[in-house]
Amino acid sequence: MPKYLLGANAKQFSTEVVGEQYHSIEQTLHDIAAAKGGKCELEFTLIPEPDNPYDDHAISVRYNNQVAGYIPRSRNRQLWSDITRVQASGYTPIIRGKVEAWSNGKSASITLAVGGNKNLLSTEDGLKPKKKGDYTPPPAYREQTNTTFASHAYKPSSSASGRSQHPYLTEATPDTKALANRKHLPKWAIITIVAAIVLAITLTAVFATDFFVSAIKTIGGLIVIAIIGFFIWARKSQK
Structure with a gap:
């Protein structure tokens, strides 16, 4: 054919x-x-x-x-x-x-x-x-x-x-393979990162004090660490 x-x-x-x-x-x-x-x-x-x-x-x-x-x-x-x-x-x-x-x-x-x-x-x-x-x-x-x-x-x-x-x-299908097959960051993770950055910039502009700056940096750092951890886990997970 x-x-x-x-x-x-x-x-x-x-x-x-x-x-x-x-x-x-x-x-x-x-x-x-x-x-x-x-x-x-x-x-x-x-x-x-x-x-x-x-x-x-x-x-x-x-x-x-x-x-x-x-x-x-x-x-x-x-x-x-x-x-x-x-x-x-x-x-x-x-x-x-x-x-x-x-x-x-x-x-x-x-x-x-x-x-x-x-x-x-x-x-x-x-x-x-x-x-x-x-x-x-x-x-x-x-x-x-x-x-x-x-x-x-x-x-x-x-x-x-x-x-x-x-x-x-x-x-x-809710199985581990489906989760492991996510080799790229999911949409929710990207949205979370963008939202955190926008929130950090906004709060820093409104409340420009050492306390808020430190708090925002800490929260942003935790989010970034969590996302990196998820990315590494997804890459190493096997089918």
Whole structure:
């Protein structure tokens, strides 16, 4: 099948793949990125899985025909229509991905160049026309045999819709891996730092006394130490 590059106009890698740690291909991806200085750009295939027992709109991210992870549940429905349309038109949907090797010698993170929802298709030449409802892709789900997931503390649980919640498909699963995967400062930490700086400047201008200056410096120092500690913990945490 000819290839169709999704997100060809994307200017940055913005969509993080979830569930990499449950697939054996992760070690291969880590080694490839490590051999290229820790980061590299690779081509991935996006395969819709209408028969996935955990989400009938699941989209797997594959490398060399092996599942490497999934598009987060929060985004798969936004991308489903375009991807299934490309597939129904006789093309293999591919996308650029940035792979980053972790220092633990086995783990890797993948971020895709998806771009905005309206920019996923660079051209509609050769594609089937849009229609009411989505094109139905063929069954493509592959049952995972990785024992890491079988023994995982957060196994699928029943949801309100009757389907199971699966850590492959959601970035909201409350497990330690999700926390460890935060290699950059979270938004709340950045907001806290900015707010502390603004507050310190304001109070110093209003109450320019030695007492307030010392108090503000102490509070600011504690906040900075806490943020640095969190950053170091996130970097050293392993999957």
